[in-house]
Amino acid sequence: MTTTIEAPESPGSPSVPEGTTPRKPAAGRFRRILRRLRRSYDSHWYAWAMVLPVVLVLGVLVGYPLVRGLYYSLTDINEANMGRTIGVNHIPATYEWVGLKNYRDVLSGSDGNFYPKLQWTLIWTVSCVVLHYTLGLGLAVLLNRKVRFSGMYRIMLVVPWAVPAFVSAFAWRLMLNKDNGVINSILGGAGMDPVDWLGQPTTAKIAVIMVNVWIGAPFNMVAILGGLQAIPKEQYEAAEMDGATPWQRFRYVTMPGLRPISATIILLGVIWTFNQFAVIYLVTEGGPFGSTEILVTFAYKLGFANIRDYAGAATYGAIILSMLILFATAYRRTLDRKGQETA
Amino acid sequence: MTTTTTPHPAPTETPTPARRTTTRPRGRRRGERGPLASIALHATLLVASAIAIFPVLWIALTSLKPGDDWQKPGSFAGLSLGNYRDVLSDGSFVRWFGNSVVVALGTTVLGVFIAASAGYALSRMRFPGHKPLMWAFLVVQMFPVAVLIVPMYTIMSKLHLINTYGSLILAYCTVAVPFCAWMLKGYFDTIPREIDEAGRVDGLTPFGTFWRLVMPLARPGLAVTAFYSFLTAWGEVAYATTFMNDRKHYTLAVGLGTWVGQFKSEWGLMTAASVLITIPAALVFFFVQRHLVSGLTAGGTKS
Numbered sequence: 001m002t003t004t005i006e007a008p009e010s011p012g013s014p015s016v017p018e019g020t021t022p023r024k025p026a027a028g029r030f031r032r033i034l035r036r037l038r039r040s041y042d043s044h045w046y047a048w049a050m051v052l053p054v055v056l057v058l059g060v061l062v063g064y065p066l067v068r069g070l071y072y073s074l075t076d077i078n079e080a081n082m083g084r085t086i087g088v089n090h091i092p093a094t095y096e097w098v099g100l101k102n103y104r105d106v107l108s109g110s111d112g113n114f115y116p117k118l119q120w121t122l123i124w125t126v127s128c129v130v131l132h133y134t135l136g137l138g139l140a141v142l143l144n145r146k147v148r149f150s151g152m153y154r155i156m157l158v159v160p161w162a163v164p165a166f167v168s169a170f171a172w173r174l175m176l177n178k179d180n181g182v183i184n185s186i187l188g189g190a191g192m193d194p195v196d197w198l199g200q201p202t203t204a205k206i207a208v209i210m211v212n213v214w215i216g217a218p219f220n221m222v223a224i225l226g227g228l229q230a231i232p233k234e235q236y237e238a239a240e241m242d243g244a245t246p247w248q249r250f251r252y253v254t255m256p257g258l259r260p261i262s263a264t265i266i267l268l269g270v271i272w273t274f275n276q277f278a279v280i281y282l283v284t285e286g287g288p289f290g291s292t293e294i295l296v297t298f299a300y301k302l303g304f305a306n307i308r309d310y311a312g313a314a315t316y317g318a319i320i321l322s323m324l325i326l327f328a329t330a331y332r333r334t335l336d337r338k339g340q341e342t343a
Numbered sequence: 344m345t346t347t348t349t350p351h352p353a354p355t356e357t358p359t360p361a362r363r364t365t366t367r368p369r370g371r372r373r374g375e376r377g378p379l380a381s382i383a384l385h386a387t388l389l390v391a392s393a394i395a396i397f398p399v400l401w402i403a404l405t406s407l408k409p410g411d412d413w414q415k416p417g418s419f420a421g422l423s424l425g426n427y428r429d430v431l432s433d434g435s436f437v438r439w440f441g442n443s444v445v446v447a448l449g450t451t452v453l454g455v456f457i458a459a460s461a462g463y464a465l466s467r468m469r470f471p472g473h474k475p476l477m478w479a480f481l482v483v484q485m486f487p488v489a490v491l492i493v494p495m496y497t498i499m500s501k502l503h504l505i506n507t508y509g510s511l512i513l514a515y516c517t518v519a520v521p522f523c524a525w526m527l528k529g530y531f532d533t534i535p536r537e538i539d540e541a542g543r544v545d546g547l548t549p550f551g552t553f554w555r556l557v558m559p560l561a562r563p564g565l566a567v568t569a570f571y572s573f574l575t576a577w578g579e580v581a582y583a584t585t586f587m588n589d590r591k592h593y594t595l596a597v598g599l600g601t602w603v604g605q606f607k608s609e610w611g612l613m614t615a616a617s618v619l620i621t622i623p624a625a626l627v628f629f630f631v632q633r634h635l636v637s638g639l640t641a642g643g644t645k646s
Contacts, residue, residue: 051464069494174610226637
């Protein structure tokens with residue numbers, strides 16, 4: 001945290017006139033910094049007190065493990081050498097600093113896992129986010145019109161969001177079961193051969209995407225519906241006066257009006273889907289033959305497999321984190337630039 | 344509208360036909376549609392709704408089938424509540440259910456409260472650390488949970504929290520709070536600042552303003568975040584498996600996981616248990632659903 005004082009402009013932080021102390025070169029520099037800190041504290045302590053609980057919880061339970069994880073990724077720590085206490089015997093840790101070796105191994109592709117898994121993770125993320133967004137948008141636009149029973153439809157459409165993830169995963173596994181599942185029995189009724197949904201790499205990939213889209217579309221729909229209702233009616237009326245076709249109204253009124261909410265849900269959607277551990281793990285456990293394994297589930301397996309390779313798991317964690325930070329920064333930049341162009 | 348350049352005789356004549364062409368010939372007003380469009384609209388929504396609720400209905404239906412009949416998708420003979428009787432007669436189920444309720448409610452109350460307080464500060468006050476904190480909320484969601492479990496376990500055991508409700512409540516807060524705080528910040532932004540100012544004039548502290556004036560107005564936003572926190576905690580498995588290693592302290596999700604091994608592929612019982620797990624989530628959903636849309640409206644916020 002910096003000690004610079006931004007001009008307080010809100011009722012929460014009473015304004016303190018800036019620069020009232022005359023500058024004295026060299027002398028009392030330390031005291032001036034102290035005073036500034038003090039004044040900063042006086043005008044901001046309310047804000048800090050209110051964010052403190054969150055900062056504490058996140059700092060202790062996420063920040064510390066995160067730093068710890070980054071450190072582990074530079075060592076060769078695993079279950080065997082991490083040191084432990086069994087009864088009264090304390091076995092000292094013997095893991096060593098290896099520098100960037102883990103990263104070199106992963107990024108050079110010599111572990112044979114990173115690039116194939118990255119490719120599938122990208123396909124998975126892009127297809128899920130695109131389907132989430134377009135389905136959510138389509139349904140929201142339909143629900144936003146004057147429709148009879150729209151309340152009923154809305155409740156039914158949000159149901160997948162309200163079901164706990166492991167129940168949904170279980171329900172889908174039951175339905176996708178090769179011999180006893182309802183989907184194959186419907187296909188059979190239509191004269192098609194049963195599909196071994198979760199036993200074949202390609203169909204398993206389709207199945208996990210399907211399940212995740214089913215789970216995630218309602219959130220997008222509700223968020224976009226909220227965004228649609230926030231667009232002023234006058235804009236539509238004005239567009240209609242100018243003779244805009246329905247498509248033009250959608251293209252030039254609805255879409256720009258949805259830009260803020262779209263930016264948020266797409267960013268969050270990419271982050272959540274990239275790290276969607278639960279769906280993959282509960283539906284296929286990454287199988288068959290690791291074909292549906294995304295980077296996160298693979299990192300988990302490294303950390304919890306036979307010999308627990310904590311360094312490997314931490315390295316994957318750090319790489320995932322850096323990729324997402326890069327993405328978020330680039331995404332924000334592009335949006336800002338676009339916003340300036342249109343403004 | 345164009346100014347008429349016609350000379351003096353009839354200044355009102357030219358506008359009238361012009362207006363007529365824009366309003367008259369349209370048979371339908373905006374928002375009305377033909378019967379075909381209506382049918383297509385309802386058909387689309389019906390199909391989508393059917394897809395949305397089918398898996399849930401299917402698991403509910405399967406749970407009523409006796410014995411191994413879950414393997415026969417086409418058979419609906421002898422439906423009974425037998426699976427539910429078996430599930431509920433197991434003493435641990437009720438215990439695990441209780442554990443889950445405590446953990447989920449604890450997460451909801453604590454998570455929403457600290458997220459709201461941080462969200463309010465972020466919405467109303469400019470302070471050093473404002474921007475980094477908004478970024479931190481995003482970054483925290485980027486680090487894979489799976490990698491955090493082991494170091495978090497170490498911390499929890501140092502704090503003597505293993506096998507307590509506290510460990511899970513805190514862990515779930517780390518998952519739920521970043522999104523909730525971000526969302527609530529957006530919601531508070533839509534509440535006019537004049538309300539705060541009025542409160543301050545009446546001598547309330549910033550915290551008093553937040554608690555007495557802004558919180559009641561933010562009910563839709565709070566409802567959505569409560570729903571989100573509750574669901575986060577209610578169905579989670581990974582943390583729950585790691586932090587609760589004593590059978591007495593299992594949450595429902597973990598306990599049922601042990602069942603799958605214990606009664607080999609008793610999917611019939613699992614379906615009944617799944618329905619029972621879904622009911623509390625459905626209840627919470629039912630209470631907040633009318634707030635969902637308005638509560639999320641504010642989600643479209645710039646950081």
